Amino acid sequence: MRPGRVVPFLAAFAVWAISEGCDRGPLADRAEKAQRTLGSERLPPDVRPAPEPPARFDVGRPATAAEIAAWDVDVSPSGVGLPQGRGTPMQGAAVYAAKCAACHGGTGEGQVGTPPLGVPAAPKLVGREPSDSFAFGRDPKRVKTVGNYWPYATTLFDYVRRTMPLSAPGSLTNSEVYAVVAFLLAANGVIEQTAVMDSLTLAAVKMPARDKFVVDDRKGGPGFK
Amino acid sequence: MQSDERRLDTGPANGVADAPSDDGAPVAGSGVTRRGLLAAAAVSAGGVVLARLPAGAQAPAAKAAAGAAATQATPAPVATAYELSAVPADPTRAPGPPTSALGARSPFETPSRAPVGIVAGSSLTPLHQLTGTVTPSDLVFERHHAGVALVDPARYELMIHGLVDRPTVFSLDDLKRLPSVSRTMFLECSGNGRGAFRAPKREMSPQAVDGLTSSGEWTGVPLSTLFREVGVRRGGTWFRAEGGDAARLSRSVPMEKGMEDALIAYAFNGEPLRPSNGYPARLMLPGYEGNACIKWVRRIEVANEPGMFRDETSKYTDPLANGTARQFSFVMDAKSIITAPAHPARVAPNVWTQITGLAWSGRGRIVRVDVSVDGGKTWVVAELQEPVLPLAHTRFRVPWRWDGTRTVLMSRAVDETGYTQPTLAEFRDKRGPGTDYHYNYIRSWVVEPDGQMFFGADL
Numbered sequence: 001m002r003p004g005r006v007v008p009f010l011a012a013f014a015v016w017a018i019s020e021g022c023d024r025g026p027l028a029d030r031a032e033k034a035q036r037t038l039g040s041e042r043l044p045p046d047v048r049p050a051p052e053p054p055a056r057f058d059v060g061r062p063a064t065a066a067e068i069a070a071w072d073v074d075v076s077p078s079g080v081g082l083p084q085g086r087g088t089p090m091q092g093a094a095v096y097a098a099k100c101a102a103c104h105g106g107t108g109e110g111q112v113g114t115p116p117l118g119v120p121a122a123p124k125l126v127g128r129e130p131s132d133s134f135a136f137g138r139d140p141k142r143v144k145t146v147g148n149y150w151p152y153a154t155t156l157f158d159y160v161r162r163t164m165p166l167s168a169p170g171s172l173t174n175s176e177v178y179a180v181v182a183f184l185l186a187a188n189g190v191i192e193q194t195a196v197m198d199s200l201t202l203a204a205v206k207m208p209a210r211d212k213f214v215v216d217d218r219k220g221g222p223g224f225k
Numbered sequence: 226m227q228s229d230e231r232r233l234d235t236g237p238a239n240g241v242a243d244a245p246s247d248d249g250a251p252v253a254g255s256g257v258t259r260r261g262l263l264a265a266a267a268v269s270a271g272g273v274v275l276a277r278l279p280a281g282a283q284a285p286a287a288k289a290a291a292g293a294a295a296t297q298a299t300p301a302p303v304a305t306a307y308e309l310s311a312v313p314a315d316p317t318r319a320p321g322p323p324t325s326a327l328g329a330r331s332p333f334e335t336p337s338r339a340p341v342g343i344v345a346g347s348s349l350t351p352l353h354q355l356t357g358t359v360t361p362s363d364l365v366f367e368r369h370h371a372g373v374a375l376v377d378p379a380r381y382e383l384m385i386h387g388l389v390d391r392p393t394v395f396s397l398d399d400l401k402r403l404p405s406v407s408r409t410m411f412l413e414c415s416g417n418g419r420g421a422f423r424a425p426k427r428e429m430s431p432q433a434v435d436g437l438t439s440s441g442e443w444t445g446v447p448l449s450t451l452f453r454e455v456g457v458r459r460g461g462t463w464f465r466a467e468g469g470d471a472a473r474l475s476r477s478v479p480m481e482k483g484m485e486d487a488l489i490a491y492a493f494n495g496e497p498l499r500p501s502n503g504y505p506a507r508l509m510l511p512g513y514e515g516n517a518c519i520k521w522v523r524r525i526e527v528a529n530e531p532g533m534f535r536d537e538t539s540k541y542t543d544p545l546a547n548g549t550a551r552q553f554s555f556v557m558d559a560k561s562i563i564t565a566p567a568h569p570a571r572v573a574p575n576v577w578t579q580i581t582g583l584a585w586s587g588r589g590r591i592v593r594v595d596v597s598v599d600g601g602k603t604w605v606v607a608e609l610q611e612p613v614l615p616l617a618h619t620r621f622r623v624p625w626r627w628d629g630t631r632t633v634l635m636s637r638a639v640d641e642t643g644y645t646q647p648t649l650a651e652f653r654d655k656r657g658p659g660t661d662y663h664y665n666y667i668r669s670w671v672v673e674p675d676g677q678m679f680f681g682a683d684l
Contacts, residue, residue: 056454059399063384063392071384071524074465074475077533120345136544137657140423144539149550152533159535162473163371166344169471213542216554220588220642224651 075158079203082157086198087179089186095176096183099165108187110143119166126187134212147188151213153205156181178202307332338364339432345370345472347414348501349436352564352583358610358618359409360439362494367501368414368437370536371471374521378497378505383451383489387464387527390456397505400489403446408488408511410616411585413438413557415514415541418664425682427671431564431582434668434680440585440618443509445490448483452527461527465534466508469523476517477531478510478555486511489522512587512616513555514662516541546657557587559646560665561594561621561638571676574629580607581622586640590614593639594621600633600669600684601648607636615641627672633681634670649684 043049075081087095097106103119105112108126115121127145136142136149146156161177163169172180182197191197191205218225305311306322309332313319330336336355338348347368350360367373378397386392417437421429448464457480464483468474478487488509491498498504503520510518516536531537531553543551561584566572580598584591590613595604607621621636638646647655652666669681 053404057403057450059403059454060393060395063386063394067384067394068386068392071467072386072526073473074467074526074528074532076528076530078530118342118344118346120342134544134548134550135659136550137546137548137660140659142659146539150539152538155533155535155538158475158532162475163471163535166371169371169473212549213538213552214545214549216551216556218551218554218556218558220556220558220640220644222643222645224645224647224655 073158073161075154075161077152077154077203079154079199082154082199082202083174084199085174085178086196087175087177087182088196089179089182089191089193091175092179092181092183092186095172095180099172099176100180103166108145108184125184128189128208134209145188146184147190147208149209151207151210153181153185153190153202153207156184157202309333336361336364338366339436344372347437349432350439352431352436352438352562353567353570354432355564356581356620358583358620359441359494360618362441362496362499362502365412365439365441365493365499365502366414366437368416368515369470369472369501369520370474373501374468374470375500376469376505376521381469381505381523383506383523383525385451385455385525385527387525388458388461388529389452389527390458391454393451393455395451397491400446400491400506403450405444406447406488407442407444409440409442409614410509410511411438411440411557411618412509412515412518413560413585413587415516415554415557415662416664419661421668421680421682422664425680427679427682428568429680429682430569431562431567435560435562437515438583438585438618440583441494443488443490444492444495445488445506445509448487448489448508448525449485451489451525452483455527457527460529463528463531465526465528465532466517466519466522467524467526468519469521474516474519474536475532475534476519476537477528477534477553478508478513478517479553480527482510482513482555510555512557512589514541514557517555541662543662544657544660546655546660554663555587557585558663558665559586559588559591559638559640559644560584561591561636561646562668563596563634563636563670566634566672566678567670568678568680570678572627572672572678573676574627577624577626579622580625580634580636581620582636583618584609584621584636584638585616585618586638586642586644587616588644589616589641591619591621591638592641594619595637595639596621596623597635597637598625598627598632601635601667604637627676629674629676631674632672633684634672635667635681635684637667 073081103115103122104110104125108124110124111121124143125146127143128147130142130148136144150156157177160180161170161172161174164172178197181202182191182195185191185197185205186193186195190207195201307329311322312332336351338350340346340348348366350364350366355364381397383395383400384392414437417435421434462480463477464480465475465477489506490509491506493499493502498507503522506522507520508518508522537553543554545551561582563580563582565581566578572578580596584594591609594607594609596607597604605623607623610620610622613619647666649666669684671679671681671684673679
């Protein structure tokens with residue numbers, strides 16, 4: 001770029017940058033960067049480098065609180081997101097029998113018989129074996145259940161409310177979800193049969209497998225982990 | 226019709242498992258699936274209907290061609306579609322079929338995915354029927370947990386909220402207005418290879434062993450652009466993505482990945498995504514396991530902790546031999562598989578052919594692929610097809626002349642971090658025989674003395 005063209009260009013760039021509401025660092029840095037992108041190439045006199053993109057394009061529309069509330073069903077291990085409502089194992093037994101047992105079996109033993117064509121075998125939900133260890137890596141025959149593998153009780157609420165029953169996801173009331181979660185936790189021996197699950201008690205439940213999960217330590221490079 | 230028979234012969238057979246596990250990867254099987262046969266038959270039936278349409282009914286261009294032909298004194302007979310019965314003895318002696326709106330495959334070529342399950346299942350890419358590095362759009366593998374969501378693009382919205390200054394809803398048009406990025410990269414289900422590990426069978430093809438990986442050019446808007454639009458607040462260390470399907474599949478991803486190279490992708494191989502791959506928009510996390518690349522993505526919440534969703538706790542965690550389970554094991558480590566020759570191929574002795582396959586790594590470029598034709602005793606360096614792209618399927622090749630004795634072929638990938646694909650023994654030792662996901666150990670193929678090839682199930 002000829003020196004004679006640099007000054008007017010920089011001036012134009014500064015005007016543009018201000019008008020675009022640039023707020024990322026001093027203009028001098030940005031101008032220097034724009035110049036640098038030219039490298040040693042000599043541009044024709046009617047060609048200039050493309051302007052830097054703005055910090056924001058102002059695309060999209062504001063999400064309303066009602067819209068967010070309608071879609072945001074996340075439940076965190078801390079209990080954030082757990083709704084009002086409550087349920088007991090006994091209430092949950094009725095919900096389970098009506099909505100879950102057809103696929104997962106009467107006592108959460110998993111798929112009974114052959115599932116309908118194309119429908120996955122419903123997993124086993126109840127069972128604490130192996131009670132003395134977390135031997136899933138060593139023993140391919142171990143079957144993961146809520147009681148022996150799931151690290152957070154809140155995940156059970158989150159998942160059931162989102163996806164179950166498979167044929168009508170989202171059809172259970174919050175109290176029905178609390179109840180069926182209470183039923184499964186009690187069946188797995190995690191809570192008492194007399195316990196009541198609500199937004200406070202569920203978040204306080206500690207699952208048997210809670211401490212078995214470790215952060216991914218693979219990092220590439222030589223050696224297999 | 227001949228093509229019907231060909232489809233049934235070459236369709237989803239080749240030892241593809243028929244029992245979907247809960248994570249979609251086949252675990253055991255008895256060959257052809259009923260669903261696969263039904264699907265193949267339906268496709269064939271559709272082909273028959275198309276083939277029987279008169280030439281003029283297929284496209285305006287075809288009408289024009291027919292009109293032009295009519296002006297000639299003796300119009301030559303024109304085949305109306307690409308069907309086997311229309312293939313002449315000498316294609317130079319009569320005009321072929323007219324122009325058409327969609328480019329169909331040759332009737333001699335009938336590659337197909339191998340579907341396993343319906344509501345929650347997967348369809349495996351026919352790796353053994355493909356060449357090069359790009360997977361055709363209709364053969365990209367699929368995996369979903371509550372069926373394929375059919376989404377009206379005019380009603381599609383992506384909401385970003387949580388720890389942000391400006392909770393925002395983006396339409397599909399909004400996303401497409403923003404500066405786009407195109408990137409060629411692989412996508413692999415972390416359950417890929419489960420069937421070969423848990424219930425290996427000699428009659429498994431590359432499709433059955435590792436068909437849950439595909440590669441091609443993805444186009445979309447960087448997630449970092451969207452995060453700048455909404456203004457991520459201090460403390461927003463994770464983002465949680467939710468799909469707009471009946472599973473509302475959700476995963477938590479570290480914010481660094483979102484700022485580094487994540488995309489909201491809306492196109493693959495130059496056209497909008499196919500529904501089974503997330504139409505109209507999905508999350509793409511280069512190098513990460515497919516499950517985290519949420520399809521039909523409709524909501525992203527910026528948070529200060531992961532959601533600990535079902536698919537990052539009870540599923541997609543890797544039990545290890547030491548009595549723990551690895552969590553948030555996102556990156557797909559280096560892996561390779563010989564795609565030809567491999568089961569169900571039969572090789573001829575004492576003639577030159579090539580051994581070829583695919584290698585990829587979620588940590589960068591493949592720098593070397595070693596091939597063994599003696600069961601791993603010695604290795605040779607394969608030629609890599611340039612350009613070698615990071616995080617993309619890389620084609621490797623070695624010329625080979627089989628001497629007619631029983632032997633075993635293997636491939637071993639090395640990526641730019643220096644990571645080398647482990648042996649099955651190393652894999653079993655470190656992870657345990659009951660481990661799950663990320664099955665990236667060396668694959669083996671047995672050549673029997675008659676030239677018939679089989680998957681090296683326990684090698």
